[in-house]
Structure formats: C-alpha cells, structure tokens
Amino acid sequence: MTETSGPAATSATGKEIEVAAVRRGEELDWPKLEAYLRDHVDGLDGPFSVLQFPNGSANLTYLVRIGDTELVVRRPPFGRLAPGAHDMRREFRAVDALGRHFDRVAKAYAFCDDHSVIGADFLVVEYRHGVVVWDHVPASMAMHDHAARRIGFAVVDALADLHLLDPVAIGLGDLGKPDGFVERQVGGWRKRWDLVDTGRMPRMARSASAWRRRCRRSPRESPCCTTTTRSTTASSTRRTRTG
Secondary structure (H helix, E strand, O other), rough: EEEOOOOOOOOOOOOOOOOOOOOOOOOOOHHHHHHHHHHHHOOOOEEEEEEEOOOOOOOEEEEEEOOEEEEEEOOOOOOOOOOOOOHHHHHHHHHHHHHHOOOOOOOOEEEEEEEEHOOOOEEEEEEOOOOOOOOOOOOOOOOOOOOHHHHHHHHHHHHHHHHOOOOOOOOOOOOOOOOOOOHHHHHHHHHHHHHHHOHHHOOHHHOOOOOOOHHHOOOOOOOOOOOOOOOOOOOOOOOOOOO
C-alpha cells in the first residue's frame, strides 16, 4: 500500500528529524516511482511511503521508505530550468565516485533519465541518520564543551579530507575545469558585487581585486587553495552530518 503522508520520521532517539508530509503541488507519480525503485535497488521489501525534506528549494528531495530501507530521491524543481542547472546526472556521477573513496558521502544507488517515471531526471542515494546543524548548536550537542567551535572544525576537517582526493584517480578528472577555478569564482563574485555596490564599502572592491590577482595561477598551485591539516579538537564531532 502506498502512503504519501503521515507523521514525521524519528531518529533512533525518538526525536523528530527534518522531514514532513509532501507539499501540495510537489507530489510525484508514486506508483511509477515505487515500481522503478523495486526494480533498480536490490533488497527492497515491504510497504512504500514518502515524506519530503521541506528545507531548501533548489531541488525537490524526498525520503522514501520501502520496508526498513530508507532512500533519498532528488529531482529538479518543476518548470523551465536554466541551461546546465540542476544536473542530476552530474550530481549522481560525483556522489557515486566520491562514495567509493570518501566514507562521509552517501552511497549512490541509481540514476534515471526516463522522464515517464516522475517527469524529470532523478537520482537515488542512501539516507543517513544524523544531526543537521543550522543556526544554533543542537540540543544533542549542547552539553559538550566548545561545541560550536568543534562543529566548525569538523566541517573544515571534512572539507580538507575531501580536497585530499585526486579527481583524476577517482574518475572525476573531466567533471569540471579545475584550472582557473578560483579566478572564475572570485570574478563572478566581483561582478555580482559590482551590480549592487553603492560605493559605501570600497574595501570590499579592493579586497576582491587583490584576491583575484593572487589566484590567477592554477588552483593546484594557488596559495588561496591550500588544504588545511586536520584538527585534533574536532575528532569527536567530525562525522556529524551537515545537511
């Protein structure tokens, strides 16, 4: 039996996690999705149900349960998409490759470009329970000394570990254009700033220009892109799930 609403999911501690009933107008063809998942993901058995991750609006993201298995299904938003935006194939390829070498990435199960299923490309990955940190220290971490600082270091450690991976060695060497990446990013930020700049913060423009000059070499050589060494202070929180 297919269910598309119900009580919010709970973690192992019984606390509510950040999912809710599917928003009106963002329902999909649940019978077709269920049939696809049962055909393409091994070991699924039991009733099918769906909740939605309501935070954020870039993509539509759903928590799908089939029996005891929890999956995340992501597809682009409805409507016309900008060229190159919401590329589910690219996202799946990155997650699939990273997940084989980086244990903090969810396992990728399937990518589907058959729009007869739910109307768009979509991907399927595992759901991992954890604590999502937003704008305050979660109650489950508040009793730890220097919790906010340790969470911050855990994020930096995770990013540093991620950037130690060699894109070519893990099969992602052609995914983007690494040479000149930082210069392109800073240049884009500068253009967007110039569109709204009223002249009240001249230091911002000077800083952006100086940063861009420093980053005109390859990102593999640029001092702007040096990875950070691991901080031992974050060891107890470095596996905290963030978003």
